[in-house]
Amino acid sequence: MRPFMHNMRGTSTLPVLLAVVAVAALFLLPNFVESTYALHIMILIFISIIMGSGWNILGGYTGQYSVGHAAYFGVGGYTTIILMQYRHIAPWYGVWAGILVAVAIALIIGTICFRLRGPYFVLASIAVAEIFRVTALNLKKLTNGAEGILITDIPPFKIGDVVITDFMSKVPFYYIGLVTLIIAIFATWMLQNSKLGYYFQAIREDQDAAHSLGINLTIYKNVALACSVVFTSLAGSLYGLYVGFIDPSTVLALDLSVQIVMTCIIGGIGTIFGPVIGAVVLVPFSEALRSNMIAQAIIDSGLVSENSGFGFFLKEQLSHAHVLIYGILLVVVILYMPDGILGFVRKLTSKRRKEAI
């Protein structure tokens, strides 16, 4: 059995203090950072943490490895954006509609698929996500097919007559992302130490034993899925609104499902801060590749001349290679640190502690 973290009462004051300072710093950050690019990266990290935390509830705590979470990400995003674009329903209502639709769909799928176990469940989750992707491609009247939906404008958010934000800059998205991610982490933390969380972990450790102790597998797996989908759908809506564009090949693709799982695996599955670490490692890295910063750095360092064939090749191609790095990371993590970065660090420190004794 994996160690079940620390007890709530056992939490010392130092980490809490650190967390408070970190959150305060994040809230103040947009006041000091002028660069929109830095904010952009932060927002992407936030979204990645939210979807990772969502998946973590189902995959990490309940042990149900869904590789089809893009379906719920996409359903949330599409619902919010279709409602806004074609029905003129403001996104701050549409987001909830997105969650409702995504959870409803998830419960139907869950009831069907949770009868399957292990690799069969993984395959079924992929098949479901693919059905959604192909359906979104074909339902042209609703989703505009492969062309996707371009958001023309988001209505300004008003309370009374006071305009709170018009969503023109990145700052409102930053704060929405930050608040949602804090809620997601707090929810995971609450869950981990709750009776419900223990049920989930019992199912992860041994389904049959959990069942024999009176835990209804179908019900609690579905509850875990619903909790998980709430955050996945939120992340989808937020992503769609932030990017201003949604299409099946970005929000419903298998690549996205894999990316969601990877965020957790790389950080450490079934831990509160696993998705955080995974996102903080993965997002800036892949963005740096995508925007050609790494190729430029290699050329600037003088290792490769810009005009040489290889330098040209790097500049042209390395920006396409961010998924390659994802793949290599995934292979390395599974082979050498199957418990993720957090698990790896924990193992190192516990070894050191043992040696000290």
Add this chain to the structure above:
Amino acid sequence: MAVFLQSMLSGILIGGVYALIGIGLTIIFGVMRVINFAHGDVLMIGMYMTYFLFTLLHIDPFVSIVVTIPLMFLFGAFLQKVFINRVLGALPQNQILLTIGMGLVMSNAVMLAFTSDYKILSTKYSSSSFNILGISISSPLLISFAITIIITVALYWFLYRTDTGQAIRATAQDRGAAQLMGINVKRMSIIAFGLGAALAGTAGALISPTYYIFPQVGSVFTLKAFVITVLGGMGSIVGATLGGVLIGIAESVGGVYFGSGWKDVIVFMVFLLVLLFKPSGLLGTSKD
């Protein structure tokens, strides 16, 4: 009726290639209990190999499988020895993620090397076809179907008539018992993965004259391979053969009557239904 027969026939022809893909996946699963999510990407590598053999050395795609099969076998053996072997005892989800990662590395490495442009391998006979009783048959599909049959027969002979083949099947049946009987299961695993890769590579070679070649082509076939093997029963070779042909027909007939956009939905629906109501597959016997 003619439309129905026509789509049936093209379904069967393409189903032969699907069967090869499915058999490859099912052998790997049978021997190692590992679901290879990189299967389609291995196929993609086979496609590129064929493409370059054709464009650089002018070797006909159907002849080039003589080169592709041994090369892909070695490639598969390498993957098994270096990567898969290390996770044989790990959680199934970790095995799956490892192969997903390997697939990502393959498809993106190819994209990095050869760009993501669609490549077309056009031979003289690529678009040629002939008519029998009012049904038109595409020549490259027919040739590839014939080769598929030869390979399948050879494979059955190998698995059922040779010592190595029987050792592989014994390992698939019960790894522990096979080991006790003095079978080198590690070697069998390497051969099995090599065979799986060779079959996927061959399938890639066979469809390359009629299909677009691009780095991301693999994921389509990975998903199809799952559907085929689950349909036939995980680990069942006869099942995979049958599953391949059935999926070929379902796709082709479904495409005609529901529109080609929806044919994948039909395939996945069939897949889910089989998973739910007969997870051991049409011919499979539940082993776990």
